[in-house]
Amino acid sequence: MLPYTGSGPYCYANSLAMAAGDQLLPPPGVIETLTGSPFGFQLIGGTMPLFDPYGWDPERGLDAAVDLLGLRCTRTAGGSRAAASARLQRAAARGPVLAGPVDMGLLLYRPGTPAPGSGDHYVVVLAADDDVVLLHDPEGHPYATLRTSAFLDAWRADAVDYGEAPFVMRSEFVREREVAARDALWQALPGAIAWLSGRTDLPVPAGTLGGADGVGAFADLVEHGLDPGTRDLLGSFAIRVGARRLSDACVCLELLHLPGPAAIAGELSRRLGALQEPLVTQDDKVLAAGLRSIAPGYGQLCDALRQAVKAGRPRMASSHPGPLG
Numbered sequence: 018m019l020p021y022t023g024s025g026p027y028c029y030a031n032s033l034a035m036a037a038g039d040q041l042l043p044p045p046g047v048i049e050t051l052t053g054s055p056f057g058f059q060l061i062g063g064t065m066p067l068f069d070p071y072g073w074d075p076e077r078g079l080d081a082a083v084d085l086l087g088l089r090c091t092r093t094a095g096g097s098r099a100a101a102s103a104r105l106q107r108a109a110a111r112g113p114v115l116a117g118p119v120d121m122g123l124l125l126y127r128p129g130t131p132a133p134g135s136g137d138h139y140v141v142v143l144a145a146d147d148d149v150v151l152l153h154d155p156e157g158h159p160y161a162t163l164r165t166s167a168f169l170d171a172w173r174a175d176a177v178d179y180g181e182a183p184f185v186m187r188s189e190f191v192r193e194r195e196v197a198a199r200d201a202l203w204q205a206l207p208g209a210i211a212w213l214s215g216r217t218d219l220p221v222p223a224g225t226l227g228g229a230d231g232v233g234a235f236a237d238l239v240e241h242g243l244d245p246g247t248r249d250l251l252g253s254f255a256i257r258v259g260a261r262r263l264s265d266a267c268v269c270l271e272l273l274h275l276p277g278p279a280a281i282a283g284e285l286s287r288r289l290g291a292l293q294e295p296l297v298t299q300d301d302k303v304l305a306a307g308l309r310s311i312a313p314g315y316g317q318l319c320d321a322l323r324q325a326v327k328a329g330r331p332r333m334a335s336s337h338p339g340p341l342g
Contacts, residue, residue, distance in 0.1 A: 018271070018283045020046070021264045024157070026254055029075045029117065030082075031155035032139040036115040037088060037190035043198035046265035051085045051205050052078030055262035055282065056212040057315060060231040063224035064238070066251060068259025068289065070212035071227025072219035074179040075118065075139070079187070085205055087196035090115075091189045095182035098169050106145045108188040114142040115187040116152075116172060118180060123171035124154065126161045134176035136254070142186075202269050206326050213319035232312040239305040251296050260290035274331040278321040285314040 030048040042048060049055070057070025083090060093104060108114045117139030122132035124140075143160075144151040150168040154161050163171075173183040215227050226234050243251075263286035270279035288311050295303040 018264070018267050018279075020268045021261055025261045026156065026258045027261070028155050029079055029115075029139040032115050032117065032141050032153075033079060033082065035141045035153055035155070036113040036187065037086075037090070038113070040086075040088060040190060040192050042086060043201075046261075047198050047202065047269055048082050048086075049262055050266050050269045051082040051201055053081055053205070053208050053212050054078055055259075055266035056209040056318070057215075057228060058231050058235075058259075059221070060226045060235050062222040063226060063234065064247070066231075066235045066247065066255055068255055068262065070216070071225065071231065072216050072221050073212060075137070076180050076185070077219075079115075081205070081208060083187075083190075085196070085201040087192055087194040087201075089191050089193045090187045092185070092187045094180070094185040096184060098173070098184075101172070101184035102145070102147070102165060102169060104184075105142060105150075105186060106147075108186065109142050109145045111189060113188070116140055116142050117185060118174045118177045119168075119171040120174050120176050121156075121171075122176075123167065124161075124163065125167050126158060126163055127154075127156075137174065137177045137179075199272055202273055203330055206322055210319055210322050210326065213315055213322070228315045229312040232308050232315075236305040236308040236312075239301050239308065243301065248296065248299075252293065256289060256293050256296060260286050260293075262286075263289060275322075275325045278318060278325055281314055281318045281321055285311060285318070288314070 027045050027049055030045040030052065033048055034042050034045050052075070053073060054069045057073065059067050059069060059071045059073070061067060091108075096104070105114060105116070118137040119140060120133060120135075121127065121138035122130055122135030124130060124138070138154075138156065140155070141153045142150055143153060145165065145168075148165055150163050150165050152161055152163070153159050174180070175183075213228070225231075263282050267279045267283035267286060270282055288307060292304055292307045295301070295307065
């Protein structure tokens with residue numbers, strides 16, 4: 018499979034790579050796979066389709082990736098605007114700060130803003146004072162500046178429906194242990210299996226469905242007509258990030274010399290990516306059929322990963338020098 022290289026909404030993976038850059042992390046595609054995001058589908062509240070696992074969110078994904086990569090960081094959240102601003106300024110004076118989730122629609126350097134509630138996002142703060150925040154926005158805005166008051170509005174993330182408190186940030190990344198990328202990926206497989214199996218230990222909104230059941234229910238919704246907001250979510254974000262996640266998962270599984278699971282992830286990626294055209298052209302019959310063709314793949318990938326873990330790590334996939342360590 019030819020790996021995808023190009024733009025895409027990988028905000029938290031790219032932000033983690035930047036914030037912890039002196040720790041020589043693997044490429045963002047590996048980081049994204051370590052978050053667990055490729056391994057499932059969820060129809061939140063029975064209406065919002067996202068190609069990531071049932072019960073998953075970026076905060077859980079980031080925590081998993083940081084740990085698997087052998088890193089430690091300081092994570093803080095909550096407090097008043099003034100306290101959060103002071104905390105951010107102190108941390109940024111010591112090094113890069115991974116800030117988020119933030120409300121993308123309130124980052125006023127972005128064209129089309131303000132548009133509150135138009136998406137969650139992560140950025141890396143480079144410097145901050147009472148007047149201005151300097152940051153790298155991984156969605157194409159290096160060295161962006163924003164008035165501190167406006168940044169705090171975005172960082173409060175009132176419209177973001179995950180996380181226990183506003184003003185979340187991670188800083189002071191240090192390496193606790195040396196972990197090669199292949200070792201981290203192998204250690205991530207039980208988590209991937211758990212996501213694909215449908216974790217029931219996490220709270221989800223009423224009516225949320227996951228995996229094949231969620232995909233099938235969403236195909237039914239497509240056949241009854243998509244509302245414009247859902248169509249825009251799919252076209253601008255969900256399909257393209259879902260296809261890229263699965264493509265990167267395929268590459269990572271190939272790095273572990275697991276051709277069976279890799280082939281399933283690759284086929285899921287190809288089928289999902291192919292849905293962008295019928296979505297945009299509003300050929301909903303083809304879109305619904307394409308979704309139904311994808312649905313069984315999540316169970317197949319879960320079974321293949323279970324068999325791989327049960328068989329044990331392939332000898333060729335053990336750590337050795339190479340581009341991923």
